[in-house]
Amino acid sequence: MTTTFADLGLSDSILKALEKTTLKMPSPIQVQAIPHIMAGKDLMGLAQTGTGKTAAFGLPLLHRILDLGHPPAPKTVRALILAPTRELVSQIADNLEIFTKGTAVKVAMVVGGASLFKQAEKLKRGADILVATPGRLIDLLERGDVSLHATGYLVLDEADHMLDMGFIHSLRKIAKHIPLKRQTLLFSATMPKDIEELAETYLQNPIKVQVAPPGKPVERIDQGVHYLPNGDKALVLKEYLLKHPGEQALVFGRTKHGSEKLMKLLVAWGFKAGSIHGNKSQNQRDRTLTEFRNAELDVLVATDVAARGIDIPGVRYVYNYDMPNVPENYVHRIGRTARAGKEGTSISFCAPAEMGELQAVEKLLKKTIPVLGGAPWAADVVAAAPKPGQNRGQRPGQGRGGQKAGSQPIQRAAPGKPGAKPQGKPKPAGGNFAPRRSEGAAKPRAAGNRTPR
Numbered sequence: 022m023t024t025t026f027a028d029l030g031l032s033d034s035i036l037k038a039l040e041k042t043t044l045k046m047p048s049p050i051q052v053q054a055i056p057h058i059m060a061g062k063d064l065m066g067l068a069q070t071g072t073g074k075t076a077a078f079g080l081p082l083l084h085r086i087l088d089l090g091h092p093p094a095p096k097t098v099r100a101l102i103l104a105p106t107r108e109l110v111s112q113i114a115d116n117l118e119i120f121t122k123g124t125a126v127k128v129a130m131v132v133g134g135a136s137l138f139k140q141a142e143k144l145k146r147g148a149d150i151l152v153a154t155p156g157r158l159i160d161l162l163e164r165g166d167v168s169l170h171a172t173g174y175l176v177l178d179e180a181d182h183m184l185d186m187g188f189i190h191s192l193r194k195i196a197k198h199i200p201l202k203r204q205t206l207l208f209s210a211t212m213p214k215d216i217e218e219l220a221e222t223y224l225q226n227p228i229k230v231q232v233a234p235p236g237k238p239v240e241r242i243d244q245g246v247h248y249l250p251n252g253d254k255a256l257v258l259k260e261y262l263l264k265h266p267g268e269q270a271l272v273f274g275r276t277k278h279g280s281e282k283l284m285k286l287l288v289a290w291g292f293k294a295g296s297i298h299g300n301k302s303q304n305q306r307d308r309t310l311t312e313f314r315n316a317e318l319d320v321l322v323a324t325d326v327a328a329r330g331i332d333i334p335g336v337r338y339v340y341n342y343d344m345p346n347v348p349e350n351y352v353h354r355i356g357r358t359a360r361a362g363k364e365g366t367s368i369s370f371c372a373p374a375e376m377g378e379l380q381a382v383e384k385l386l387k388k389t390i391p392v393l394g395g396a397p398w399a400a401d402v403v404a405a406a407p408k409p410g411q412n413r414g415q416r417p418g419q420g421r422g423g424q425k426a427g428s429q430p431i432q433r434a435a436p437g438k439p440g441a442k443p444q445g446k447p448k449p450a451g452g453n454f455a456p457r458r459s460e461g462a463a464k465p466r467a468a469g470n471r472t473p474r
């Protein structure tokens with residue numbers, strides 16, 4: 022028998038609000054999680070963005086807050102939702118606003134890059150639900166603009182990314198402000214050991230629910246890889262974009278600088294392209310995302326951190342212009358396409374120095390990604406490849422003339438060994454992410470500096 026929202030025990034006013042949304046039947050994570058959350062249990066949800074996890078925790082929280090029937094006291098917060106990026110915070114808040122329409126429930130959000138004064142002003146009245154990035158929340162707590170002494174619910178969303186981004190110290194700091202008698206929910210796309218440790222520290226006898234095994238991308242996504250030098254990537258991307266005019270593409274770059282340069286090149290070539298990365302102000306990022314959502318832009322170039330959790334249903338193609346240095350990010354990246362039952366294609370570009378990353382992705386997927394062009398790089402080519410940051414000689418689009426999209430170019434594997442696997446050690450992953458560390462491990466490098474404020 023199919024479960025309906027009414028079967029999950031949600032109140033009539035929530036069911037009424039749901040009728041006006043696109044949420045007709047609960048998704049698997051909602052079916053599994055909502056009854057436990059309604060029963061007041063701590064919960065650990067292994068689920069990616071796009072599974073409906075925001076409603077999975079948002080609807081029961083709303084139900085319980087509506088039950089209280091009176092507004093929060095000034096400067097207090099009833100339910101705190103922490104998320105790693107400003108984009109994700111605003112997406113969660115937008116989602117909650119849909120469910121709370123027509124109710125007295127007050128949802129507030131605080132993120133860096135926006136006016137602290139305005140956020141403090143808003144919090145003076147108290148919030149039923151506060152969605153926040155850790156850094157800005159700590160600023161407000163330290164200034165005395167908000168208090169968590171009456172917070173009964175804590176949600177840690179995309180917990181694995183929060184740890185990746187070095188937020189463990191911020192989480193510890195914030196947790197100290199929240200009463201121990203609370204309900205804690207943790208959602209994560211992956212469940213490495215440090216997440217289990219985090220859960221042991223902050224959750225009590227949690228119920229565990231899981232919807233899609235980690236590292237298993239949606240079956241519907243067509244995946245392919247081009248083996249090509251860095252200098253050829255832009256031209257191959259250009260060919261693909263020209264082949265699919267008007268279809269939205271998300272292009273992932275490794276660095277802020279590289280992504281910006283690529284975006285400018287695409288614009289110079291006449292594409293309607295924008296970029297989001299850490300060097301852009303919050304306003305610029307919001308504006309670009311809105312333009313992309315409204316299909317005013319066809320191409321969005323993004324870094325992993327900036328694109329984390331964003332939900333844009335129209336994305337038809339994902340290009341891994343640079344391979345991700347954390348294999349799980351490949352799954353997150355390609356999960357941006359094929360949303361809501363639509364078709365999706367993911368095309369990866371693998372330069373010699375990225376062979377280690379590609380192999381890590383294939384190991385995680387437990388399959389080989391079909392080759393669209395080139396051949397796996399031979400060990401000697403991989404060994405001689407410049408490491409990230411050393412390949413500045415070639416600018417995007419200034420390669421050796423380009424490899425045709427979908428063509429089978431120069432065989433670079435060692436003679437007699439087509440497709441030979443490189444034996445060289447994968448190069449160290451540099452770039453956007455701090456290594457994951459567990460509680461009690463050495464201090465993450467300059468963790469505070471990565472807090473988006």
Ligand code: AMP
Pocket residue numbers: 043044045046047048051069070071072073074075076332
């Ligand atoms: P999330 O995993 O929370 O980021 O959800 C991603 C998208 O799924 C959002 O655009 C939601 O509106 C949508 N969504 C969530 N729950 C459902 C549902 N039960 N049916 C259809 N769409 C849903």
